[in-house]
Amino acid sequence: MSAELLGWSIFISQIFLGLAMVLAAVRVLWGPRAQDRVLALDTVYVIAATLLLTFGIRTGGTLYFEAALVIALLGFVGTAALAKFLMRGEVIE
């Protein structure tokens, strides 16, 4: 009973998160300007971390948690570097 409930809710939330990722990817492709693309890419990173956490709940392993942590870290670094690039035209001065 509880395993069935959990399986269905994880399935539905993975569909929601996949749909959200597709919508953010459409915004990455559509633009219209560079800052919109960077914002949407940051959203894709956050959704990917959330999706990995749901995979972790589904399998019961702790490996997915570490992957989610690494993705969150890389998303922060990437977005900060891209924002600096949009501001100044170069990343490292």
Add this chain to the structure above:
Amino acid sequence: MIEVIEVADIPLWAAILTSLLLLLGSGLTLIGAVGLLRLGSFYERVHAPTLGTTLGIGSVLIASMLFFSVLQTRPVLHELLIAAFMVVTTPITLTLLARAALYRDRREGNEEVPARRG
């Protein structure tokens, strides 16, 4: 190797709570993504994904914490690491990004820039 633990012996109340938190988090993330796609200008769009970065990933983290704590019958708190990281970094990145967008729009003389304060 991924160790697979049987989820069948988790109590019903924990399963219901975990399911509700998962659906809440993923639903809010989806609403944020729809907002990112549908809102008109960049300065409106920059608000939408924060729905996913705060309560969206937050509820999924709480669900994961609850699930593993019940499953392993001991408090599992390492999800707080991601939560703290998200709370610290999201305002920084979005402020940097909005400031860069403002700078670019002002330099090009764009019309839809928010008014200068003071």
